[in-house]
Amino acid sequence: MPPDSPIALCERHLAIAGESASVSFGATDLLPSPCLLCRSRLGVRWPSGWLCAVCEWPYGEIPDTDLPPPRVDVVYYLRFDDRIKIGTSVNPRQRFAAIWHDEVLAFERGDRTLERHRHEQFADERFARTEWFEASIPLREHIETLAGGIDPWSRYARWVSEAVALRG
Incomplete structure (x- = not known):
């Protein structure tokens, strides 16, 4: 033994x-x-x-590449300088090409309803009439919890692949 x-x-x-x-x-x-x-x-x-x-x-x-890609709505968190943008997209790579940013911080599955909820949740940090927020401690902690030490793009790829697998 x-x-x-x-x-x-x-x-x-x-x-x-x-x-x-x-x-x-x-x-x-x-x-x-x-x-x-x-x-x-x-x-x-x-x-x-x-x-x-x-x-x-x-x-x-x-x-099956003849089928359109599945729809996976995400709420994203981008950092530019000392600000954070909270937005939503079904095609984040295309969307981010049009937004100045330094870093993709996190994704969470959700659509405009969740995005609105996050805007309300962090309303005190919001720059007037924008989707940009001050990088406050509560917002940074929320993002760290979402990210969980996992690359956001890996997480997004998993969600897309799971949606394809569920479709069959």
């Missing part, structure tokens, strides 16, 4: 138990190549094949 073994089994029986668990629970590993939807390299290997660990798209399955 290996000294660091989590259970009292020899190496051979540990290997058998591990293989049995991967059949029931899948084995997380690197995909042979990036997922065609979200570009993640992380996958789950099942006896029936691979799934992307991020968006659960079946590895090797080609998305």
Whole structure:
């Protein structure tokens, strides 16, 4: 029995138990190549094949490019200098090309209703009749909570790929 073994089994029986668990629970590993939807390299290997660990798209399955991309509404948070813009878009890359900004801070799924709610929530920090806000402590804390240390573009890619996967 290996000294660091989590259970009292020899190496051979540990290997058998591990293989049995991967059949029931899948084995997380690197995909042979990036997922065609979200570009993640992380996958789950099942006896029936691979799934992307991020968006659960079946590895090797080609998305139907004849279908229009799914609609994924997001509320975005952009920083320019010492100000933060709270806006909404269904195509953030295209939208950001028209907005001066230094950094994409975060995304959250939502449409104009959520955007209006965020504008009301941070009304005290808002520059009159704009979507720009002072980078106050409450607003920065809200953005940090949303971002959760994850790249906003990775999160957006996951939402889009999940929407495609749900569509089938």
